[in-house]
Structures are given as structure tokens and as C-alpha cells.
Amino acid sequence: MQAVVMGAGSWGTTVAKVLVDAGTPTRIWARRPELAEAINTTHENPDYLPGIDLPPALHAVSDVGAALDGADVVVLGVPSQSLRGNLVEWSPHLTDDMTYVSLAKGVETSTVMRMSEVIADVTGAPAQRIAVLSGPNLAKEVAAGQPAATVIGCADEQRAVELQEAFSTNYFRPYTNTDVVGCELGGAVKNVIALACGMAAGVGLGQNTLATIITRGLAETIRLGMAAGADVQTLAGLAGVGDLVATCASPLSRNRTFGYALGEGKTLEEAQAATNGQVAEGVKSCSSVRALAERHGVDMPLTDAVHQVCHDGLTVPDAIAMLLGRSRKPEIR
Numbered sequence: 056m057q058a059v060v061m062g063a064g065s066w067g068t069t070v071a072k073v074l075v076d077a078g079t080p081t082r083i084w085a086r087r088p089e090l091a092e093a094i095n096t097t098h099e100n101p102d103y104l105p106g107i108d109l110p111p112a113l114h115a116v117s118d119v120g121a122a123l124d125g126a127d128v129v130v131l132g133v134p135s136q137s138l139r140g141n142l143v144e145w146s147p148h149l150t151d152d153m154t155y156v157s158l159a160k161g162v163e164t165s166t167v168m169r170m171s172e173v174i175a176d177v178t179g180a181p182a183q184r185i186a187v188l189s190g191p192n193l194a195k196e197v198a199a200g201q202p203a204a205t206v207i208g209c210a211d212e213q214r215a216v217e218l219q220e221a222f223s224t225n226y227f228r229p230y231t232n233t234d235v236v237g238c239e240l241g242g243a244v245k246n247v248i249a250l251a252c253g254m255a256a257g258v259g260l261g262q263n264t265l266a267t268i269i270t271r272g273l274a275e276t277i278r279l280g281m282a283a284g285a286d287v288q289t290l291a292g293l294a295g296v297g298d299l300v301a302t303c304a305s306p307l308s309r310n311r312t313f314g315y316a317l318g319e320g321k322t323l324e325e326a327q328a329a330t331n332g333q334v335a336e337g338v339k340s341c342s343s344v345r346a347l348a349e350r351h352g353v354d355m356p357l358t359d360a361v362h363q364v365c366h367d368g369l370t371v372p373d374a375i376a377m378l379l380g381r382s383r384k385p386e387i388r
């Protein structure tokens with residue numbers, strides 16, 4: 056099995072390292088030739104993973120045709136909002152026998168599609184050839200070889216098992232799941248809830264508030280997931296609760312860091328700078344997740360509040376007052 060990782064950001068590079076460590080022949084595509092050159096000569100990604108030794112067997116290229124030539128597994132490590140455009144651009148090099156693995160945790164803003172839907176829409180690939188990888192996987196920790204588990208979601212269980220083997224190392228343990236919707240929505244919504252946690256921490260609030268946001272964030276993830284056809288057990292698993300807890304709790308999370316900066320009163324531009332220009336998917340996906348919730352008639356007050364802070368000028372203290380001022384209701388409904 057020949058794999059290629061398209062995108063040499065923090066997670067794409069980490070996943071390429073995992074694949075090589077798993078014994079899967081892998082190359083990585085970097086947009087900038089100078090980054091591909093640096094990876095090949097120094098075996099390090101100085102822009103996204105400084106200080107992490109990459110396996111010498113990992114070869115980087117900046118030519119799309121060379122990257123995709125002969126690839127059986129195409130791992131998509133670009134941001135959610137650029138995936139469609141990237142796939143369209145790459146389509147002359149995409150073939151009918153490729154299996155796609157999406158790493159992106161977001162929902163497309165222009166269409167409200169999940170990433171697997173975007174892949175199917177652009178490539179025409181059947182669900183059997185589209186998988187997602189999602190779980191509590193902060194790149195720096197995985198790249199450092201710290202033990203972590205993840206989920207490979209694919210409608211075709213046998214394909215998921217093949218991918219599980221291709222991504223398995225002595226520090227990275229993938230589980231399989233045929234519930235692609237649950238894996239994707241768990242990953243997309245947790246970024247929005249991590250923004251909310253960061254905002255709360257940024258204004259100086261403590262663990263009771265953070266636990267409340269995580270738990271009520273899970274409640275709205277489950278409401279949306281069930282309305283969209285997800286299995287609630289997926290949302291109680293690694294791609295749901297697992298990723299929600301890791302992202303909401305870790306200062307390594309770009310989404311949490313972005314929210315923290317907003318909580319401190321920084322502007323969107325200053326918050327962007329706080330994440331070193333790396334993608335904080337929830338900033339855009341709060342709008343698409345909110346739109347998806349509206350489509351399904353689902354109430355997502357935290358997501359709505361995050362959207363209003365990020366895009367409508369609501370302050371974090373006003374968002375907190377808005378959330379606490381809502382009508383009283385039973386916990387389970």
C-alpha cells in the first residue's frame with residue numbers, strides 16, 4: 056500500500072510520520088518547495104513541528120502529480136474550507152482506485168457539507184473509498200510518540216480494517232467505526248466547544264465553568280449527531296468525548312488558544328496571531344455547524360454564542376450573560 060499525505064502542516068506531517076513508523080510506504084506533499092526541501096534534507100518540519108525527528112524514509116514533494124502518482128491511499132491534511140478547491144485542482148491526478156482519508160475536523164461553510172461529503176461530491180468516489188481519521192490527537196503529543204488512540208471511520212468495515220493496519224504503531228492505536236457521520240461531527244463540534252472553553256478560561260473562569268461547557272457541549276453534539284444520523288456511542292467514544300476533553304483541556308489546542316485570546320479581550324486578528332497562523336477550524340465551523348443545526352431543527356446555544364462572538368461582535372462577558380439568561384429546562388430532553 057502506497058500512501059501520500061497531502062498537506063505538510065502540523066497534523067499532516069505527524070500522520071505521515073505515523074504511517075512510516077507503521078511500515079506503510081509514505082510520501083508527503085508540501086505546497087512550498089522550500090518546505091519539501093527542508094523535510095528531505097533535515098528530516099524535520101521547521102515550520103510546523105520544530106524539534107521533531109521525522110523518519111528519513113519520509114520523502115516530501117511539492118509537485119502534485121508526483122505526490123499522487125501510484126498512491127493507493129490519499130490522506131487529506133488540508134483545512135476544511137480549502138479541501139474542495141484543492142481536490143478540484145488535483146482532480147487530473149486522482150484515480151478510481153484511490154482511498155481517501157480525511158483528517159480535517161470541520162464543516163464546509165458554503166454548503167454545510169461534512170468532509171466525506173465534499174470528497175464524494177468532487178471525486179465521485181463511493182462511500183467504500185472514503186474514510187475519516189478522528190480522535191484525541193494533539194499533533195505535538197502524537198509526533199513526540201506519546202501513546203494515543205484514534206478512530207478510523209469508513210462505511211466499509213473491511214477498508215477500515217486495512218487502514219487500521221496501515222496507521223497502527225506502538226504509540227498510535229486506531230479503532231475502526233462504520234459511523235462516519237458521528238466521527239466527523241464529533242471532530243467538528245468539539246473545535247467550537249474548545250473555543251468556548253478557551254473564552255471562559257481567558258476571562259478567568261475556573262474548572263466548574265469548563266466542566267459545564269464540556270458537558271453541555273457534549274449534549275449539543277449528541278443532539279446534532281442524532282438528528283444527522285450518528286450513533287450516540289460514537290459520540291461517547293474517542294471521536295466524541297475523547298477529542299472534546301483533549302481539545303478543551305489542552306493549551307496545545309489552537310481552538311482553545313484562539314478562544315482564550317478572545318476571552319482576554321484580544322481582537323480576531325490578535326487571536327489568529329496567538330495560534331501562529333495555524334488553522335483553528337472552529338472559527339469558521341461555528342457558522343456551518345450552527346447552520347447545520349438550524350437545518351435539523353436542533354438547539355445549540357453554545358455554538359450559537361461562539362458564532363456571535365467570532366462573527367457578530369458579541370463580547371465574551373455578554374455571551375456568558377446570554378447563555379445564563381436562557382429559559383430554565385430539564386437536563387435531559
Ligand SMILES: NC(=O)c1ccc[n+]([C@@H]2O[C@H](COP(=O)([O-])OP(=O)(O)OC[C@H]3O[C@@H](n4cnc5c(N)ncnc54)[C@H](O)[C@@H]3O)[C@@H](O)[C@H]2O)c1
Binds near residue numbers: 063064134135194
Ligand atoms: N494539529 C492537530 O493537532 C490536529 C489533530 C487532528 C486533526 N487536525 C485537523 O487537521 C486539519 C489540518 O490541520 P493542521 O493541524 O495540519 O493545520 P496547520 O495549520 O498546521 O496546517 C495546514 C496545512 O494546510 C496547508 N494549507 C492551508 N491552506 C491551504 C490551501 N488553501 N491549499 C492547500 N493547502 C493549504 C498549509 O500550508 C499547511 O500545510 C484540520 O482540519 C485540523 O482540525 C489537526
Ligand SMILES: O=P(O)(O)OC[C@H](O)CO
Binds near residue numbers: 194309
Ligand atoms: O489544535 P486544535 O484545536 O486544532 O485541535 C487539535 C486536534 O483536533 C485535537 O484532537
